[in-house]
Amino acid sequence: MTAISKYWNELTTGVDCAALTHPGKSCNEHIRFQLGATLWGNVQFVIPIWMLRFFLLAYTRRAVSWEIARQTLFEFSAMIANGWIVSNSWSAGFCAIYHTFGRIINNYSISLPGLPGTLAMFWMPAYVQMSHSRAIFNVFLECWIKSREHPVMEYARESRLVGTVAFMLISALIGHYSLRTKAVEFWFFAPLKKDLNPTGDKRQANKVCYHREDCRSYILDGMKTCFTFGMILELARKLIASIPKIRKHPSTLFHALSRMRFKFVAFLTLYNGLFRLVNCLLAHHRRKVSPYDSTLAGLISGISYTLSPNFNVFNLAVTAMIQNVWNYVSEKYARLELIQRMNRLSFSSITWIILMNYNMYSRAYYPYAMSKYALKFTDLCSSSQACTASECLAKLFLSAS
Template sequence: MTSHSKYFKIVTENTSCADFVHCGNSCWEMFRWNALNLGYGCCKFIGPVSVIPILLRFRELNTDLIKQCCKKFLEYSAAAWLMSVIGLSFMCCYYKLFGKFYTWSILATPAASSAVICSIICSNRLILMFSRGLSSMVTEAIVKLYADDFVFLRLLRDSPVALTLAFMAANTSIIYALRQIKSDVFWFIQPYKVEQSISPAEKVPSPIIDRILPTEMQYCQHKSSCDSFLQHEIINYLKFGIGIEFVRIIFGNAKHIARRPLKFFAFEFFQKIKLNFVGFLVGYAGIYRTLTCFLTRLMKEDSTNNHLVAALISGTTFYAYPQLSLFGHAFTTAVELLWSIYFIQHKGVDRKQKSIPFLDKIPWSRIIYPIFFGYLCYLRPFYPWATPKIMMSILRGVTLNRESQIMKAYCSRLMSCSDPNVLYLFGMKE
């Protein structure tokens, strides 16, 4: 894969922000248009994400849950609108400031600058959520970008088996950490916490599990029988997977549904469901919960080792849906949780070691957020094949395809100066 940065100087010679950023309109007209219209694009993009909590907790639907989802929707949409308007405007500002475009000033620095402003204004919870998402995407981008230079990264990119093994290790680390500490990170399953003293309870009959591995007492932490508990978990994750797919298909094909709804739901809807994703979720939860029950019955205690073995084996279901983006989320979640455990264990143990309290005072999410966002925006024009698809979708969605127009203008000038097939390398069609 080639980098487009070597063509950048040729393409941007004798050009201004009117040739790329706003394509003929003045800077003020572009700013006014963005301020008035990008809010719609941000709300349209954030809307499906805000609906997911309602779908997951539909049986518990109440006024407080709706208010909470509406509040998050407005907060996320406002933050996305602010970043979009400021980022696009800063592209003009940096051109006026330096007199020409640089590889770092056309997208990366404006994006990072808008993220810095957003991180100052927005809440810690919002910035933390954004930084976690960007960390996952940066992990995916690094694997794609440096896979040809490092054997391990090449295996992660090209081998589903290697990616599954890496996911199994990350999943085991996550389950171990979630057993030890309380965290608000999103993971597909929440294990029971480590209890200092657990006394066996009176046995709750489980006709199916008792036939396979009978026990005299109730050693599991769940209150119901193992049969009921496993059935409840599997059904919930099946609903979760189908709900996610339903939202993805509906919002991803809204225009097509509006034109031909009957044809879409009769012939195309079920074909678009990713059964491997649903199978991964159901299999992951089913294997993990089933193994923890069996191992707890076998060992007659709910130990951490039981959960680690179950987590390792349940991670094999990742092979049904071996997505690099999903591994990126698992890797960054494991790193965050393991660092939290390390900090908790060493905080106050050695008072002479001043690095731990110092590192705790650093607002990592507010530092990571602008750096990672700027880095991903830098990859977009110069390494589009390494840019995560979800990042491209975000940029297109929150800018109402302004980002695509900028890239098309850049590509058209690039094609007139170099390889006519370069548009393909940008992941864009002629």
């Protein structure tokens, strides 16, 4: 891809915005079309996410209420508005940059038109900020890892052993820091931070673990929750992929459902089960809970990653680790002015703004390194604008070489 950069000016001389992003349409026609089409594209993208959020809230609160419906509908509308603004900002911005400078500028014409739209994230509800910034960070990490060409990176990328060991270490850090913070970050296991047994009960039952129920129920409950969560997650993933095609080909849904990743669900179930089991074994062995139990349990349970190594889980773990380390540092050094100032900034919004614009750049320059999911959501939310731009750019390059 460096070749494109090198010959960019020669390649794009005499090429206008229409040739790259809206062949056969004027700028005005194109923007008018995009404004309508991206609305529907974003609705299609958000429906499965909204369903997942609704079910998870109902599951954790053990109730289906108006409050949950109202909250999730508000977030749902905010997500649609956000995707719609970003996508149209990109389409209009691309044409505007071309008409202002009279040419297509390498890198900037691709990565900057979405910038004004991404700023909308500052006004989004907290859940949208958090979920979008995490998702985009995962997309970025996967694309970055896959597009590195160093031989060591190439080896590490392909090796199941390296992946599993790296996951075990990251999992150990999550276990270590999530125990030492007040903030609760979502992860597939949660160490018990304090003893849930009243003192009298404990002495009577001769209990060592922090959980109230017996060890067997505690472990099985965790596995059951993770199994349910994994199944819902897989179902949502398949729905995201097949909903746009269901109207034309209803069989897509059955085909997608038959290809659910059961190994992934098995990993989640085993991961949580092993984490709880190791915690219980260590506490029983020592007759006492130690603050290092969750570190060791995080490390050992990480071995289950070998069942279903994939970028989504790996990157999610990296995000959870960074978040937990940051929570620990910001709680420990809460009095430092630098930490207070950093906490006031909306970190998740800033992450989203930088990485979403990088995502636009990657969609054009490194489409082969992006996850299928990232390609799908970029194309769906932009009503195939991203795909058209990427193809036109590739054609331009191929015609010149």
